[in-house]
Amino acid sequence: MKHLALATGCLLATQAVAETPVLNVYTYESFTSEWGPGPQIEAGFEAQCGCDVVFTGVGDGAALLSRVRLEGARSEADVVVGLDTALMARARATGLFAPTEASAEYDLPIPWEDPDFVPFDWxxxxxxxxxxxxxxxxxxxxxxxxxxxxxxxxxxxxxxxxxxxxxxxxxxxxxxxxxxxxxxxxxxxxxxxxxxxxxxxxxxxxxxxxxxxxxxxxxxxxxxxxxxxxxxxxxxxxQVEIAGRLAASDQPELAEQFLQYLLGAEAQGVLPETNWMYPVVLPEGGLAEGFxxxxxxxxxxxxxxxxxxxxxxxxxxxxxxxxxx
CATH class of the missing domain: 3.40.190.10 (Periplasmic binding protein-like II)
Incomplete structure (x- = not known):
């Protein structure tokens, strides 16, 4: 009976792991470093989503778009974080990105409205x-x-x-x-x-x-x-850095939730002193004196x-x- 109970417990644990959804996020390498925003954003979103966030660092931003274009619809990425407005038209032209409804009241020096991409810092x-x-x-x-x-x-x-x-x-x-x-x-x-x-x-x-x-x-x-x-x-x-979700993602709801999380107070509060850029939504207490x-x-x-x-x-x-x- 002990062997049966042990086997049953292992089976349930294996099923639980198998059922944990995985969200794959491609970004640039400095974002994923131990001093970058990636680790805190990963932990914060995982606490909400009950999922496993996997960041993949891909060189710098332009190299990131090249990787996504090369992989096409076969890409494992669900979300891409770290393109910018100079690459936005080229990214849209790939047809690989899906529209998003994620939005916020932006504190940007320019107006922002785009069907496919959200800004996250600048x-x-x-x-x-x-x-x-x-x-x-x-x-x-x-x-x-x-x-x-x-x-x-x-x-x-x-x-x-x-x-x-x-x-x-x-x-x-x-x-x-x-x-x-x-x-x-x-x-x-x-x-x-x-x-x-x-x-x-x-x-x-x-x-x-x-x-x-x-x-x-x-x-x-x-x-x-x-x-x-x-x-x-x-x-x-x-420079306005942007994020978008891929149309071929097998986790479209999670990807959309992640984009909205990126615009929320928790993630926006992390970015200034880890990515060392201005947030697109200012924290309630403002920015540190050094800024x-x-x-x-x-x-x-x-x-x-x-x-x-x-x-x-x-x-x-x-x-x-x-x-x-």
Whole structure:
């Protein structure tokens, strides 16, 4: 009888595990790191859903879309977190994403209405350097300097692509001229943000392409105010990061619930001090003091999603031509 009871207990435990639904979420690697928002968001949603959330880190944001496009309808992903508005038109054109009803009262500097994607955080691109030094205040001044910079590859990284859009939005037809001037400042081009920022922290370059919010990390997490974002006269390009659910998902209800959770107070409260971006819904108590000590751009730049996609190949060609010289 003991053997029968043991066998019955094992069978019930196996069935319980088998019946636990799994939600597969593709995102970029820094999101899933131990210091990123992934672990807290995973635990928070699992406490509500009775499911198992499995995060898969896939390089940076542009590499993430490439992975989803390659896998197509066979992808194991139910939700994709970490594309942005520069990739949104291209993501929609795949036909792989399903409409969503997830929504919130957004605290964004732009209006947001989209049938397929929800925003979850946002920020401004900026070059980050050491405090106390004299820094250029424009792309043209940067190009005229002897400062070394680390940037990210626009073909794999959303900050890298954002830099292309930033130069394009600020200079239009003069973008290729700006890139020709910047070419000799570029120490290296990394696949993603983490590698670039690591090189900067190791003292390999004077400046790194990052965000105006990056110094808030050093202030809040490290008590270090030695890093600053450089305010540029042209303005700063805005990034709005987005999430969407896949039409081929075998967990459509869970995927929809997850998108709504991402917009809720719990997840939005996690993002500022783990992803070091602005939340799309401000916490009741506001943001930590460190966010009040950072640069706030006087001018915001953002190309509409369709326009950004239309300019992408031209901007890439200008960037490649300048770096090949």
């Amino acid at each position: 920020g401004y691109f900026a070059f980050v350097g050491e405090a106390g030094a004299e820094h250029p205040t424009s792309f043209e001044a940067l190009a005229a300097s002897d400062l070394s910079i680390v940037i990210q590859d626009p073909r794999s990284s959303t900050p890298g692509l954002g830099l292309l859009m930033w130069v394009k939005a600020a200079y239009g037809d003069r973008a290729s001229e700006i890139w020709e001037g910047l070419a000799d400042n570029i120490l290296t081009v990394t696949p993603g943000w983490s590698e670039a920022y690591g090189l900067f922290l190791d003292g390999e370059a004077d400046l790194v392409l990052s965000y105006t919010t990056s110094p808030a990390y050093h202030i809040i997490a490290e008590g270090d105010d030695s890093k600053v974002a450089l305010p540029f006269e042209e303005g700063h390009y805005m 009040q000590q950072i640069v706030t751009p006087d001018k915001a730049l953002l190309l509409e999603a369709g326009e950004a996609d239309a300019l992408r190949e031209e901007a890439l060609a200008e960037w490649r031509a300048a770096l090949a010289r």
